[in-house]
Amino acid sequence: MPLDARLNSLGFAKPPAETRVVVAMSGGVDSSVVAAELAGEGYDVVGVTLQLYDHGAALAKKGACCAGRDIHDARRVAEEMGFPHYVLDYENVFRDAVIDEFAESYLAGATPVPCIRCNERVKFRDLLETAKDLDADCMATGHYIQRKMGDAGAELHRAADAARDQSYFLFSTTREQLDYLRFPLGHLPSKAETRALAVKHGLPVADKPDSQDICFVPDGDYARVIEKLRPGAAEPGEIVDPEGRVLGTHRGVIHYTIGQRRGLGIGGLAEPLYVVRLDVDTRRVVVGPKEMLATRTVPVREVNWLGDGGFEDVAEREITVKVRSTRPPAPAILRARPGGLAEVELLSPEQGVSPGQACVFYAPEGSRILGGGWIWRGA
Structure with missing residues (x-):
């Protein structure tokens, strides 16, 4: 048998x-x-x-x-x-x-x-x-993700339904956890x-709608939640261009994200401007043209490696990556660095890459998830 x-x-x-x-x-x-x-x-x-x-x-x-x-x-x-x-x-x-x-x-x-x-x-x-x-x-x-057995043990793979795949949110699952989990x-x-x-099965939740927003921010108003958690967090400041020229004022850096275009309150300009950097120390929101959002090199830390072998053995390899949950994996080069760090070189620049987001690694062919880490400011 x-x-x-x-x-x-x-x-x-x-x-x-x-x-x-x-x-x-x-x-x-x-x-x-x-x-x-x-x-x-x-x-x-x-x-x-x-x-x-x-x-x-x-x-x-x-x-x-x-x-x-x-x-x-x-x-x-x-x-x-x-x-x-x-x-x-x-x-x-x-x-x-x-x-x-x-x-x-x-x-x-x-x-x-x-x-x-x-x-x-x-x-x-x-x-x-x-x-x-x-x-x-x-x-x-x-969760919509697959656990498959490979030559070296349990592997994590994308869901069969690409529209429901949740691999971006599960990249930090460890090998030990994967041994115990089922999807x-x-x-x-x-x-x-x-x-x-x-x-x-006659379940009473058969027609229940899917949850959409972050569970503790059900209305999508992140700034309001943060102000409640950290009173006084939304201090006003200046909106400036890349040369430091003041274009307007804002009501708190927490109301802005990298890549944001709408709601800047600085109309009447010759070209659309986007948030390209948030300077927390000076409470400045830096805006610029869309091309300034293009990123090719992505520094990553807290890497969780699910590929074969140890991450320290990955000198350089071709992969695909997601730098946001809504985009398909894009070709990139992964270079391992000591201390759980990595450098990811995007073969085609991505716009709006932001610190705090995840960078998830995929095999260039097939559905396997190789791990991932967190995007940060360090070089």
């Missing part, structure tokens, strides 16, 4: 009923379908939902995941499918590990991606350890397939 014929769908050589899997349930349709499918296959499913906000206040926040409405929805799915469900209070952990850094990064002139830090520091660290404490064989999530939705061709499975 071939080895794979002895394995269940999660990769274990034992019956599903003897395989315990913790499912991270956000209350949305994706994780609910994962839990329902696994329960339907006969696995020993345990649902866990993280409470990241005050339960009462969160009920009024539309579009916020891990809030009161979502906890209720996750509990309903667990009750209807007949498996245990636990709610864990992670408010303090989430604030310390994600929200505070988000605020500090914006105050430093960066453009952070808190969803990556949440996966890295909360879901795939603390929650994963909780799953192990519950004697689970693995933890499953509703049952990554092979599906479209979100329509997921909703069809939700209907098949």
